[in-house]
Amino acid sequence: MTTHQKNQSILLAGASGVFGVHVARALTEAGHKVTGLGRGQVNGVRADLMDRDGLLRAVDGQHFDTVIHAATVLRKPPMRHRDMYATDALRIEGTAHLVEAARATGATRFVAESIVFGYGYGDFGDHVVTEDDDPYGPRGTSPELEKHLKGMRTKEQLTLGAEGLAGIALRFGLFYGPGGTDALLPMLRKRQLPAPADRGRVLPWVELTDAARAVVAAVERGRAGQAYNVVDRTPLGFRAHLLCVAEEFGLPKPMTVPLWLTAPMPYAHAMFGSSMRVSAAKAERELGWTPVYPAARDGLTAFAAAR
Structure with a gap:
Protein backbone atom coordinates (compact mmCIF):
# COMPACT_ATOMS: atom_id res chain seq x y z
CA MET A 1 0.00 0.00 0.00
CA THR A 2 1.54 3.28 -1.14
CA THR A 3 1.14 6.27 1.15
CA HIS A 4 1.23 9.74 -0.36
CA GLN A 5 1.76 13.12 1.22
CA LYS A 6 -0.14 13.89 4.40
CA ASN A 7 -1.40 17.39 5.25
CA GLN A 8 -2.16 18.18 1.62
CA SER A 9 -3.68 21.35 0.24
CA ILE A 10 -6.82 20.18 -1.55
CA LEU A 11 -9.24 21.90 -3.92
CA LEU A 12 -12.66 20.26 -3.63
CA ALA A 13 -15.14 20.93 -6.42
CA GLY A 14 -18.65 20.46 -5.08
CA ALA A 15 -17.74 21.09 -1.45
CA SER A 16 -21.18 22.48 -0.61
CA GLY A 17 -23.11 19.53 -2.05
CA VAL A 18 -24.55 16.66 -0.01
CA PHE A 19 -21.56 14.43 -0.68
CA GLY A 20 -19.04 17.26 -0.76
CA VAL A 21 -19.87 18.31 2.81
CA HIS A 22 -19.01 14.81 4.03
CA VAL A 23 -15.82 14.73 1.94
CA ALA A 24 -14.67 18.11 3.26
CA ARG A 25 -15.23 17.01 6.84
CA ALA A 26 -13.41 13.68 6.37
CA LEU A 27 -10.42 15.34 4.68
CA THR A 28 -10.18 18.00 7.39
CA GLU A 29 -10.34 15.38 10.14
CA ALA A 30 -7.51 13.53 8.36
CA GLY A 31 -5.32 16.63 8.60
CA HIS A 32 -5.69 18.06 5.10
CA LYS A 33 -6.45 21.69 4.26
CA VAL A 34 -9.58 21.91 2.10
CA THR A 35 -10.61 24.78 -0.16
CA GLY A 36 -14.06 24.54 -1.70
CA LEU A 37 -14.84 25.32 -5.32
CA GLY A 38 -18.32 25.99 -6.65
CA ARG A 39 -20.71 28.50 -8.20
CA GLY A 40 -22.05 29.55 -4.81
CA GLN A 41 -18.81 29.20 -2.90
CA VAL A 42 -18.26 31.98 -0.35
CA ASN A 43 -15.12 31.09 1.60
CA GLY A 44 -13.29 29.35 -1.21
CA VAL A 45 -12.95 29.54 -4.99
CA ARG A 46 -16.10 30.79 -6.70
CA ALA A 47 -16.35 29.44 -10.23
CA ASP A 48 -18.53 27.42 -12.58
CA LEU A 49 -16.91 24.27 -13.98
CA MET A 50 -18.73 24.83 -17.26
CA ASP A 51 -17.04 28.24 -17.67
CA ARG A 52 -13.46 27.34 -18.62
CA ASP A 53 -12.06 30.86 -18.76
CA GLY A 54 -13.76 31.93 -15.54
CA LEU A 55 -12.50 28.81 -13.77
CA LEU A 56 -8.92 29.38 -14.87
CA ARG A 57 -9.09 33.01 -13.75
CA ALA A 58 -10.46 31.92 -10.37
CA VAL A 59 -7.54 29.55 -9.67
CA ASP A 60 -4.84 31.75 -11.16
CA GLY A 61 -1.90 32.08 -8.78
CA GLN A 62 -3.16 29.41 -6.37
CA HIS A 63 -1.47 26.11 -5.56
CA PHE A 64 -3.03 22.79 -4.56
CA ASP A 65 -1.53 19.34 -4.16
CA THR A 66 -4.72 17.47 -5.08
CA VAL A 67 -7.94 18.39 -6.87
CA ILE A 68 -11.14 16.42 -6.21
CA HIS A 69 -14.12 16.41 -8.57
CA ALA A 70 -17.29 15.84 -6.53
CA ALA A 71 -19.38 18.50 -8.25
CA THR A 72 -22.96 17.79 -9.28
CA VAL A 73 -25.89 19.67 -10.74
CA LEU A 74 -28.54 17.23 -9.49
CA ARG A 75 -30.80 18.66 -6.81
CA LYS A 76 -33.35 15.84 -6.76
CA PRO A 77 -33.48 12.22 -7.99
CA PRO A 78 -33.61 12.13 -11.82
CA MET A 79 -36.81 10.65 -13.24
CA ARG A 80 -36.62 11.48 -16.96
CA HIS A 81 -33.68 11.28 -19.32
CA ARG A 82 -33.58 15.05 -19.73
CA ASP A 83 -33.09 15.38 -15.98
CA MET A 84 -29.60 13.96 -16.57
CA TYR A 85 -28.53 16.15 -19.51
CA ALA A 86 -26.83 18.86 -17.41
CA THR A 87 -25.01 16.12 -15.48
CA ASP A 88 -23.92 14.49 -18.75
CA ALA A 89 -22.44 17.81 -19.87
CA LEU A 90 -20.74 18.43 -16.53
CA ARG A 91 -19.10 15.01 -16.72
CA ILE A 92 -17.58 15.88 -20.09
CA GLU A 93 -16.94 19.61 -20.44
CA GLY A 94 -16.78 20.31 -16.69
CA THR A 95 -14.26 17.54 -16.07
CA ALA A 96 -12.05 18.69 -18.96
CA HIS A 97 -12.04 22.23 -17.56
CA LEU A 98 -11.28 21.06 -14.02
CA VAL A 99 -8.38 18.89 -15.22
CA GLU A 100 -6.94 21.93 -16.96
CA ALA A 101 -7.41 24.00 -13.81
CA ALA A 102 -5.73 21.29 -11.72
CA ARG A 103 -2.64 21.48 -13.91
CA ALA A 104 -2.64 25.27 -13.65
CA THR A 105 -2.50 25.05 -9.85
CA GLY A 106 0.45 22.65 -9.90
CA ALA A 107 -1.60 19.73 -8.55
CA THR A 108 -0.17 16.26 -9.03
CA ARG A 109 -3.26 14.22 -8.10
CA PHE A 110 -6.84 14.28 -9.40
CA VAL A 111 -9.60 12.22 -7.77
CA ALA A 112 -13.02 12.00 -9.43
CA GLU A 113 -16.37 10.81 -8.16
CA SER A 114 -17.71 8.15 -10.51
CA ILE A 115 -20.65 5.72 -10.33
CA VAL A 116 -21.30 2.00 -10.74
CA PHE A 117 -24.00 2.62 -13.36
CA GLY A 118 -21.11 3.28 -15.73
CA TYR A 119 -20.90 -0.50 -16.09
CA GLY A 120 -24.24 -0.28 -17.84
CA TYR A 121 -27.95 -0.36 -17.10
CA GLY A 122 -29.59 -3.78 -17.04
CA ASP A 123 -29.64 -7.07 -15.21
CA PHE A 124 -26.18 -8.54 -14.51
CA GLY A 125 -27.70 -11.58 -12.80
CA ASP A 126 -25.44 -13.32 -10.28
CA HIS A 127 -22.27 -12.00 -11.92
CA VAL A 128 -20.13 -9.94 -9.53
CA VAL A 129 -18.79 -6.82 -11.26
CA THR A 130 -15.11 -5.97 -10.76
CA GLU A 131 -12.90 -3.20 -12.08
CA ASP A 132 -10.51 -5.53 -13.91
CA ASP A 133 -13.00 -7.96 -15.46
CA ASP A 134 -15.82 -5.70 -16.58
CA PRO A 135 -15.62 -2.85 -19.12
CA TYR A 136 -16.60 0.59 -17.91
CA GLY A 137 -18.77 2.69 -20.19
CA PRO A 138 -20.04 0.10 -22.71
CA ARG A 139 -22.23 1.50 -25.44
CA GLY A 140 -25.77 2.20 -24.24
CA THR A 141 -28.66 0.07 -25.47
CA SER A 142 -30.61 3.19 -26.50
CA PRO A 143 -29.61 6.69 -27.65
CA GLU A 144 -30.69 8.13 -24.30
CA LEU A 145 -28.72 5.63 -22.22
CA GLU A 146 -25.71 6.05 -24.50
CA LYS A 147 -25.78 9.80 -23.79
CA HIS A 148 -25.52 9.11 -20.06
CA LEU A 149 -22.93 6.38 -20.43
CA LYS A 150 -20.84 8.58 -22.71
CA GLY A 151 -20.71 11.14 -19.91
CA MET A 152 -19.54 8.55 -17.36
CA ARG A 153 -17.09 6.99 -19.81
CA THR A 154 -15.58 10.32 -20.83
CA LYS A 155 -15.26 11.58 -17.26
CA GLU A 156 -13.17 8.53 -16.36
CA GLN A 157 -11.09 8.74 -19.53
CA LEU A 158 -10.29 12.37 -18.78
CA THR A 159 -9.45 11.51 -15.17
CA LEU A 160 -7.38 8.38 -15.66
CA GLY A 161 -5.60 9.66 -18.75
CA ALA A 162 -4.86 13.18 -17.53
CA GLU A 163 -1.28 14.02 -18.54
CA GLY A 164 0.85 15.11 -15.60
CA LEU A 165 -1.76 14.10 -13.02
CA ALA A 166 -2.17 10.91 -11.02
CA GLY A 167 -5.82 10.31 -11.86
CA ILE A 168 -8.06 8.10 -9.71
CA ALA A 169 -11.77 7.32 -10.18
CA LEU A 170 -14.06 6.12 -7.39
CA ARG A 171 -17.08 4.21 -8.64
CA PHE A 172 -19.65 4.67 -5.91
CA GLY A 173 -22.81 2.73 -5.26
CA LEU A 174 -26.08 4.52 -4.54
CA PHE A 175 -25.65 7.03 -1.73
CA TYR A 176 -27.76 7.06 1.41
CA GLY A 177 -27.38 8.49 4.91
CA PRO A 178 -27.18 11.97 6.45
CA GLY A 179 -28.11 14.57 3.84
CA GLY A 180 -29.13 11.94 1.30
CA THR A 181 -31.89 9.88 2.87
CA ASP A 182 -33.50 13.01 4.39
CA ALA A 183 -35.18 13.89 1.09
CA LEU A 184 -37.04 10.56 1.07
CA LEU A 185 -38.61 10.93 4.50
CA PRO A 186 -41.37 13.45 3.72
CA MET A 187 -42.31 11.55 0.56
CA LEU A 188 -42.57 8.27 2.45
CA ARG A 189 -44.51 9.98 5.21
CA LYS A 190 -47.10 11.17 2.66
CA ARG A 191 -46.96 7.90 0.71
CA GLN A 192 -45.80 9.79 -2.38
CA LEU A 193 -42.95 7.41 -3.20
CA PRO A 194 -44.19 4.19 -4.77
CA ALA A 195 -41.57 1.59 -5.62
CA PRO A 196 -41.61 -1.27 -8.13
CA ALA A 197 -41.35 -4.80 -6.82
CA ASP A 198 -37.68 -5.87 -6.78
CA ARG A 199 -38.31 -9.44 -8.01
CA GLY A 200 -34.78 -10.50 -7.12
CA ARG A 201 -33.14 -7.33 -8.45
CA VAL A 202 -30.45 -5.78 -6.24
CA LEU A 203 -28.26 -2.67 -6.42
CA PRO A 204 -25.02 -1.64 -4.67
CA TRP A 205 -25.25 0.98 -1.90
CA VAL A 206 -22.79 2.97 0.20
CA GLU A 207 -23.38 5.20 3.21
CA LEU A 208 -22.23 8.80 2.67
CA THR A 209 -19.66 8.99 5.48
CA ASP A 210 -18.22 5.65 4.36
CA ALA A 211 -17.97 7.04 0.81
CA ALA A 212 -16.21 10.17 2.09
CA ARG A 213 -13.63 8.04 3.91
CA ALA A 214 -12.90 6.32 0.61
CA VAL A 215 -12.06 9.69 -0.92
CA VAL A 216 -9.53 10.31 1.85
CA ALA A 217 -8.06 6.85 1.23
CA ALA A 218 -7.76 7.56 -2.50
CA VAL A 219 -6.05 10.91 -1.83
CA GLU A 220 -3.53 9.27 0.47
CA ARG A 221 -3.09 5.77 -0.94
CA GLY A 222 -4.69 5.45 -4.38
CA ARG A 223 -2.64 4.25 -7.35
CA ALA A 224 -2.40 6.54 -10.37
CA GLY A 225 -4.56 5.49 -13.30
CA GLN A 226 -6.76 3.20 -11.23
CA ALA A 227 -10.51 2.99 -10.66
CA TYR A 228 -12.02 1.57 -7.47
CA ASN A 229 -15.52 0.35 -6.73
CA VAL A 230 -16.78 1.80 -3.45
CA VAL A 231 -19.84 -0.12 -2.25
CA ASP A 232 -20.97 -1.88 0.91
CA ARG A 233 -21.06 -5.65 1.22
CA THR A 234 -24.82 -6.18 0.98
CA PRO A 235 -26.57 -5.39 -2.32
CA LEU A 236 -30.22 -4.54 -1.84
CA GLY A 237 -33.20 -3.90 -4.09
CA PHE A 238 -34.51 -0.36 -4.36
CA ARG A 239 -37.86 -1.20 -2.78
CA ALA A 240 -36.14 -3.24 -0.07
CA HIS A 241 -34.00 -0.18 0.71
CA LEU A 242 -37.09 2.01 1.00
CA LEU A 243 -38.66 -0.56 3.31
CA CYS A 244 -35.59 -0.32 5.56
CA VAL A 245 -35.89 3.47 5.60
CA ALA A 246 -39.58 3.29 6.46
CA GLU A 247 -39.04 0.77 9.24
CA GLU A 248 -36.12 2.61 10.83
CA PHE A 249 -37.94 5.95 10.82
CA GLY A 250 -41.39 4.62 11.71
CA LEU A 251 -42.96 5.66 8.40
CA PRO A 252 -45.60 3.97 6.20
CA LYS A 253 -44.35 1.31 3.85
CA PRO A 254 -44.04 2.46 0.23
CA ALA A 283 -10.60 -0.73 -2.69
CA GLU A 284 -10.39 -2.77 0.49
CA ARG A 285 -7.08 -4.30 -0.60
CA GLU A 286 -5.30 -1.30 -2.13
CA LEU A 287 -6.83 1.64 -0.26
CA GLY A 288 -7.22 -0.02 3.10
CA TRP A 289 -10.89 1.06 3.03
CA THR A 290 -13.65 -0.98 4.59
CA PRO A 291 -17.23 0.16 5.16
CA VAL A 292 -18.19 0.97 8.73
CA TYR A 293 -21.70 0.01 7.61
CA PRO A 294 -21.49 -3.26 5.66
CA ALA A 295 -25.24 -3.18 4.98
CA ALA A 296 -27.70 -0.34 4.43
CA ARG A 297 -29.72 -1.57 7.40
CA ASP A 298 -26.69 -0.86 9.63
CA GLY A 299 -26.21 2.65 8.30
CA LEU A 300 -29.90 3.51 8.44
CA THR A 301 -30.16 2.27 12.03
CA ALA A 302 -27.25 4.50 13.03
CA PHE A 303 -28.68 7.45 11.11
CA ALA A 304 -32.12 7.11 12.68
CA ALA A 305 -30.60 6.82 16.16
CA ALA A 306 -28.51 9.97 15.59
CA ARG A 307 -31.58 11.99 14.63
Missing part, protein backbone atom coordinates in the same frame (compact mmCIF):
# COMPACT_ATOMS: atom_id res chain seq x y z
CA MET A 255 -46.71 1.28 -2.16
CA THR A 256 -45.65 -1.50 -4.50
CA VAL A 257 -46.22 -0.98 -8.21
CA PRO A 258 -45.33 -3.10 -11.25
CA LEU A 259 -42.13 -2.08 -13.03
CA TRP A 260 -43.98 -1.24 -16.25
CA LEU A 261 -45.91 1.47 -14.43
CA THR A 262 -42.68 3.49 -14.08
CA ALA A 263 -42.15 3.63 -17.87
CA PRO A 264 -43.35 7.30 -18.06
CA MET A 265 -40.25 8.08 -15.92
CA PRO A 266 -37.75 6.47 -18.32
CA TYR A 267 -34.51 7.20 -16.47
CA ALA A 268 -35.89 5.95 -13.16
CA HIS A 269 -37.36 2.98 -15.06
CA ALA A 270 -33.87 2.07 -16.34
CA MET A 271 -32.48 2.18 -12.80
CA PHE A 272 -35.40 0.26 -11.28
CA GLY A 273 -34.98 -2.44 -13.93
CA SER A 274 -31.25 -2.84 -13.28
CA SER A 275 -29.68 -5.45 -11.04
CA MET A 276 -26.00 -5.40 -10.17
CA ARG A 277 -23.69 -7.04 -7.65
CA VAL A 278 -20.42 -5.14 -7.33
CA SER A 279 -17.20 -6.04 -5.53
CA ALA A 280 -15.20 -3.48 -3.53
CA ALA A 281 -12.38 -5.95 -2.86
CA LYS A 282 -9.86 -3.83 -4.79
Whole structure:
Protein backbone atom coordinates (compact mmCIF):
# COMPACT_ATOMS: atom_id res chain seq x y z
CA MET A 1 0.00 0.00 0.00
CA THR A 2 1.54 3.28 -1.14
CA THR A 3 1.14 6.27 1.15
CA HIS A 4 1.23 9.74 -0.36
CA GLN A 5 1.76 13.12 1.22
CA LYS A 6 -0.14 13.89 4.40
CA ASN A 7 -1.40 17.39 5.25
CA GLN A 8 -2.16 18.18 1.62
CA SER A 9 -3.68 21.35 0.24
CA ILE A 10 -6.82 20.18 -1.55
CA LEU A 11 -9.24 21.90 -3.92
CA LEU A 12 -12.66 20.26 -3.63
CA ALA A 13 -15.14 20.93 -6.42
CA GLY A 14 -18.65 20.46 -5.08
CA ALA A 15 -17.74 21.09 -1.45
CA SER A 16 -21.18 22.48 -0.61
CA GLY A 17 -23.11 19.53 -2.05
CA VAL A 18 -24.55 16.66 -0.01
CA PHE A 19 -21.56 14.43 -0.68
CA GLY A 20 -19.04 17.26 -0.76
CA VAL A 21 -19.87 18.31 2.81
CA HIS A 22 -19.01 14.81 4.03
CA VAL A 23 -15.82 14.73 1.94
CA ALA A 24 -14.67 18.11 3.26
CA ARG A 25 -15.23 17.01 6.84
CA ALA A 26 -13.41 13.68 6.37
CA LEU A 27 -10.42 15.34 4.68
CA THR A 28 -10.18 18.00 7.39
CA GLU A 29 -10.34 15.38 10.14
CA ALA A 30 -7.51 13.53 8.36
CA GLY A 31 -5.32 16.63 8.60
CA HIS A 32 -5.69 18.06 5.10
CA LYS A 33 -6.45 21.69 4.26
CA VAL A 34 -9.58 21.91 2.10
CA THR A 35 -10.61 24.78 -0.16
CA GLY A 36 -14.06 24.54 -1.70
CA LEU A 37 -14.84 25.32 -5.32
CA GLY A 38 -18.32 25.99 -6.65
CA ARG A 39 -20.71 28.50 -8.20
CA GLY A 40 -22.05 29.55 -4.81
CA GLN A 41 -18.81 29.20 -2.90
CA VAL A 42 -18.26 31.98 -0.35
CA ASN A 43 -15.12 31.09 1.60
CA GLY A 44 -13.29 29.35 -1.21
CA VAL A 45 -12.95 29.54 -4.99
CA ARG A 46 -16.10 30.79 -6.70
CA ALA A 47 -16.35 29.44 -10.23
CA ASP A 48 -18.53 27.42 -12.58
CA LEU A 49 -16.91 24.27 -13.98
CA MET A 50 -18.73 24.83 -17.26
CA ASP A 51 -17.04 28.24 -17.67
CA ARG A 52 -13.46 27.34 -18.62
CA ASP A 53 -12.06 30.86 -18.76
CA GLY A 54 -13.76 31.93 -15.54
CA LEU A 55 -12.50 28.81 -13.77
CA LEU A 56 -8.92 29.38 -14.87
CA ARG A 57 -9.09 33.01 -13.75
CA ALA A 58 -10.46 31.92 -10.37
CA VAL A 59 -7.54 29.55 -9.67
CA ASP A 60 -4.84 31.75 -11.16
CA GLY A 61 -1.90 32.08 -8.78
CA GLN A 62 -3.16 29.41 -6.37
CA HIS A 63 -1.47 26.11 -5.56
CA PHE A 64 -3.03 22.79 -4.56
CA ASP A 65 -1.53 19.34 -4.16
CA THR A 66 -4.72 17.47 -5.08
CA VAL A 67 -7.94 18.39 -6.87
CA ILE A 68 -11.14 16.42 -6.21
CA HIS A 69 -14.12 16.41 -8.57
CA ALA A 70 -17.29 15.84 -6.53
CA ALA A 71 -19.38 18.50 -8.25
CA THR A 72 -22.96 17.79 -9.28
CA VAL A 73 -25.89 19.67 -10.74
CA LEU A 74 -28.54 17.23 -9.49
CA ARG A 75 -30.80 18.66 -6.81
CA LYS A 76 -33.35 15.84 -6.76
CA PRO A 77 -33.48 12.22 -7.99
CA PRO A 78 -33.61 12.13 -11.82
CA MET A 79 -36.81 10.65 -13.24
CA ARG A 80 -36.62 11.48 -16.96
CA HIS A 81 -33.68 11.28 -19.32
CA ARG A 82 -33.58 15.05 -19.73
CA ASP A 83 -33.09 15.38 -15.98
CA MET A 84 -29.60 13.96 -16.57
CA TYR A 85 -28.53 16.15 -19.51
CA ALA A 86 -26.83 18.86 -17.41
CA THR A 87 -25.01 16.12 -15.48
CA ASP A 88 -23.92 14.49 -18.75
CA ALA A 89 -22.44 17.81 -19.87
CA LEU A 90 -20.74 18.43 -16.53
CA ARG A 91 -19.10 15.01 -16.72
CA ILE A 92 -17.58 15.88 -20.09
CA GLU A 93 -16.94 19.61 -20.44
CA GLY A 94 -16.78 20.31 -16.69
CA THR A 95 -14.26 17.54 -16.07
CA ALA A 96 -12.05 18.69 -18.96
CA HIS A 97 -12.04 22.23 -17.56
CA LEU A 98 -11.28 21.06 -14.02
CA VAL A 99 -8.38 18.89 -15.22
CA GLU A 100 -6.94 21.93 -16.96
CA ALA A 101 -7.41 24.00 -13.81
CA ALA A 102 -5.73 21.29 -11.72
CA ARG A 103 -2.64 21.48 -13.91
CA ALA A 104 -2.64 25.27 -13.65
CA THR A 105 -2.50 25.05 -9.85
CA GLY A 106 0.45 22.65 -9.90
CA ALA A 107 -1.60 19.73 -8.55
CA THR A 108 -0.17 16.26 -9.03
CA ARG A 109 -3.26 14.22 -8.10
CA PHE A 110 -6.84 14.28 -9.40
CA VAL A 111 -9.60 12.22 -7.77
CA ALA A 112 -13.02 12.00 -9.43
CA GLU A 113 -16.37 10.81 -8.16
CA SER A 114 -17.71 8.15 -10.51
CA ILE A 115 -20.65 5.72 -10.33
CA VAL A 116 -21.30 2.00 -10.74
CA PHE A 117 -24.00 2.62 -13.36
CA GLY A 118 -21.11 3.28 -15.73
CA TYR A 119 -20.90 -0.50 -16.09
CA GLY A 120 -24.24 -0.28 -17.84
CA TYR A 121 -27.95 -0.36 -17.10
CA GLY A 122 -29.59 -3.78 -17.04
CA ASP A 123 -29.64 -7.07 -15.21
CA PHE A 124 -26.18 -8.54 -14.51
CA GLY A 125 -27.70 -11.58 -12.80
CA ASP A 126 -25.44 -13.32 -10.28
CA HIS A 127 -22.27 -12.00 -11.92
CA VAL A 128 -20.13 -9.94 -9.53
CA VAL A 129 -18.79 -6.82 -11.26
CA THR A 130 -15.11 -5.97 -10.76
CA GLU A 131 -12.90 -3.20 -12.08
CA ASP A 132 -10.51 -5.53 -13.91
CA ASP A 133 -13.00 -7.96 -15.46
CA ASP A 134 -15.82 -5.70 -16.58
CA PRO A 135 -15.62 -2.85 -19.12
CA TYR A 136 -16.60 0.59 -17.91
CA GLY A 137 -18.77 2.69 -20.19
CA PRO A 138 -20.04 0.10 -22.71
CA ARG A 139 -22.23 1.50 -25.44
CA GLY A 140 -25.77 2.20 -24.24
CA THR A 141 -28.66 0.07 -25.47
CA SER A 142 -30.61 3.19 -26.50
CA PRO A 143 -29.61 6.69 -27.65
CA GLU A 144 -30.69 8.13 -24.30
CA LEU A 145 -28.72 5.63 -22.22
CA GLU A 146 -25.71 6.05 -24.50
CA LYS A 147 -25.78 9.80 -23.79
CA HIS A 148 -25.52 9.11 -20.06
CA LEU A 149 -22.93 6.38 -20.43
CA LYS A 150 -20.84 8.58 -22.71
CA GLY A 151 -20.71 11.14 -19.91
CA MET A 152 -19.54 8.55 -17.36
CA ARG A 153 -17.09 6.99 -19.81
CA THR A 154 -15.58 10.32 -20.83
CA LYS A 155 -15.26 11.58 -17.26
CA GLU A 156 -13.17 8.53 -16.36
CA GLN A 157 -11.09 8.74 -19.53
CA LEU A 158 -10.29 12.37 -18.78
CA THR A 159 -9.45 11.51 -15.17
CA LEU A 160 -7.38 8.38 -15.66
CA GLY A 161 -5.60 9.66 -18.75
CA ALA A 162 -4.86 13.18 -17.53
CA GLU A 163 -1.28 14.02 -18.54
CA GLY A 164 0.85 15.11 -15.60
CA LEU A 165 -1.76 14.10 -13.02
CA ALA A 166 -2.17 10.91 -11.02
CA GLY A 167 -5.82 10.31 -11.86
CA ILE A 168 -8.06 8.10 -9.71
CA ALA A 169 -11.77 7.32 -10.18
CA LEU A 170 -14.06 6.12 -7.39
CA ARG A 171 -17.08 4.21 -8.64
CA PHE A 172 -19.65 4.67 -5.91
CA GLY A 173 -22.81 2.73 -5.26
CA LEU A 174 -26.08 4.52 -4.54
CA PHE A 175 -25.65 7.03 -1.73
CA TYR A 176 -27.76 7.06 1.41
CA GLY A 177 -27.38 8.49 4.91
CA PRO A 178 -27.18 11.97 6.45
CA GLY A 179 -28.11 14.57 3.84
CA GLY A 180 -29.13 11.94 1.30
CA THR A 181 -31.89 9.88 2.87
CA ASP A 182 -33.50 13.01 4.39
CA ALA A 183 -35.18 13.89 1.09
CA LEU A 184 -37.04 10.56 1.07
CA LEU A 185 -38.61 10.93 4.50
CA PRO A 186 -41.37 13.45 3.72
CA MET A 187 -42.31 11.55 0.56
CA LEU A 188 -42.57 8.27 2.45
CA ARG A 189 -44.51 9.98 5.21
CA LYS A 190 -47.10 11.17 2.66
CA ARG A 191 -46.96 7.90 0.71
CA GLN A 192 -45.80 9.79 -2.38
CA LEU A 193 -42.95 7.41 -3.20
CA PRO A 194 -44.19 4.19 -4.77
CA ALA A 195 -41.57 1.59 -5.62
CA PRO A 196 -41.61 -1.27 -8.13
CA ALA A 197 -41.35 -4.80 -6.82
CA ASP A 198 -37.68 -5.87 -6.78
CA ARG A 199 -38.31 -9.44 -8.01
CA GLY A 200 -34.78 -10.50 -7.12
CA ARG A 201 -33.14 -7.33 -8.45
CA VAL A 202 -30.45 -5.78 -6.24
CA LEU A 203 -28.26 -2.67 -6.42
CA PRO A 204 -25.02 -1.64 -4.67
CA TRP A 205 -25.25 0.98 -1.90
CA VAL A 206 -22.79 2.97 0.20
CA GLU A 207 -23.38 5.20 3.21
CA LEU A 208 -22.23 8.80 2.67
CA THR A 209 -19.66 8.99 5.48
CA ASP A 210 -18.22 5.65 4.36
CA ALA A 211 -17.97 7.04 0.81
CA ALA A 212 -16.21 10.17 2.09
CA ARG A 213 -13.63 8.04 3.91
CA ALA A 214 -12.90 6.32 0.61
CA VAL A 215 -12.06 9.69 -0.92
CA VAL A 216 -9.53 10.31 1.85
CA ALA A 217 -8.06 6.85 1.23
CA ALA A 218 -7.76 7.56 -2.50
CA VAL A 219 -6.05 10.91 -1.83
CA GLU A 220 -3.53 9.27 0.47
CA ARG A 221 -3.09 5.77 -0.94
CA GLY A 222 -4.69 5.45 -4.38
CA ARG A 223 -2.64 4.25 -7.35
CA ALA A 224 -2.40 6.54 -10.37
CA GLY A 225 -4.56 5.49 -13.30
CA GLN A 226 -6.76 3.20 -11.23
CA ALA A 227 -10.51 2.99 -10.66
CA TYR A 228 -12.02 1.57 -7.47
CA ASN A 229 -15.52 0.35 -6.73
CA VAL A 230 -16.78 1.80 -3.45
CA VAL A 231 -19.84 -0.12 -2.25
CA ASP A 232 -20.97 -1.88 0.91
CA ARG A 233 -21.06 -5.65 1.22
CA THR A 234 -24.82 -6.18 0.98
CA PRO A 235 -26.57 -5.39 -2.32
CA LEU A 236 -30.22 -4.54 -1.84
CA GLY A 237 -33.20 -3.90 -4.09
CA PHE A 238 -34.51 -0.36 -4.36
CA ARG A 239 -37.86 -1.20 -2.78
CA ALA A 240 -36.14 -3.24 -0.07
CA HIS A 241 -34.00 -0.18 0.71
CA LEU A 242 -37.09 2.01 1.00
CA LEU A 243 -38.66 -0.56 3.31
CA CYS A 244 -35.59 -0.32 5.56
CA VAL A 245 -35.89 3.47 5.60
CA ALA A 246 -39.58 3.29 6.46
CA GLU A 247 -39.04 0.77 9.24
CA GLU A 248 -36.12 2.61 10.83
CA PHE A 249 -37.94 5.95 10.82
CA GLY A 250 -41.39 4.62 11.71
CA LEU A 251 -42.96 5.66 8.40
CA PRO A 252 -45.60 3.97 6.20
CA LYS A 253 -44.35 1.31 3.85
CA PRO A 254 -44.04 2.46 0.23
CA MET A 255 -46.71 1.28 -2.16
CA THR A 256 -45.65 -1.50 -4.50
CA VAL A 257 -46.22 -0.98 -8.21
CA PRO A 258 -45.33 -3.10 -11.25
CA LEU A 259 -42.13 -2.08 -13.03
CA TRP A 260 -43.98 -1.24 -16.25
CA LEU A 261 -45.91 1.47 -14.43
CA THR A 262 -42.68 3.49 -14.08
CA ALA A 263 -42.15 3.63 -17.87
CA PRO A 264 -43.35 7.30 -18.06
CA MET A 265 -40.25 8.08 -15.92
CA PRO A 266 -37.75 6.47 -18.32
CA TYR A 267 -34.51 7.20 -16.47
CA ALA A 268 -35.89 5.95 -13.16
CA HIS A 269 -37.36 2.98 -15.06
CA ALA A 270 -33.87 2.07 -16.34
CA MET A 271 -32.48 2.18 -12.80
CA PHE A 272 -35.40 0.26 -11.28
CA GLY A 273 -34.98 -2.44 -13.93
CA SER A 274 -31.25 -2.84 -13.28
CA SER A 275 -29.68 -5.45 -11.04
CA MET A 276 -26.00 -5.40 -10.17
CA ARG A 277 -23.69 -7.04 -7.65
CA VAL A 278 -20.42 -5.14 -7.33
CA SER A 279 -17.20 -6.04 -5.53
CA ALA A 280 -15.20 -3.48 -3.53
CA ALA A 281 -12.38 -5.95 -2.86
CA LYS A 282 -9.86 -3.83 -4.79
CA ALA A 283 -10.60 -0.73 -2.69
CA GLU A 284 -10.39 -2.77 0.49
CA ARG A 285 -7.08 -4.30 -0.60
CA GLU A 286 -5.30 -1.30 -2.13
CA LEU A 287 -6.83 1.64 -0.26
CA GLY A 288 -7.22 -0.02 3.10
CA TRP A 289 -10.89 1.06 3.03
CA THR A 290 -13.65 -0.98 4.59
CA PRO A 291 -17.23 0.16 5.16
CA VAL A 292 -18.19 0.97 8.73
CA TYR A 293 -21.70 0.01 7.61
CA PRO A 294 -21.49 -3.26 5.66
CA ALA A 295 -25.24 -3.18 4.98
CA ALA A 296 -27.70 -0.34 4.43
CA ARG A 297 -29.72 -1.57 7.40
CA ASP A 298 -26.69 -0.86 9.63
CA GLY A 299 -26.21 2.65 8.30
CA LEU A 300 -29.90 3.51 8.44
CA THR A 301 -30.16 2.27 12.03
CA ALA A 302 -27.25 4.50 13.03
CA PHE A 303 -28.68 7.45 11.11
CA ALA A 304 -32.12 7.11 12.68
CA ALA A 305 -30.60 6.82 16.16
CA ALA A 306 -28.51 9.97 15.59
CA ARG A 307 -31.58 11.99 14.63
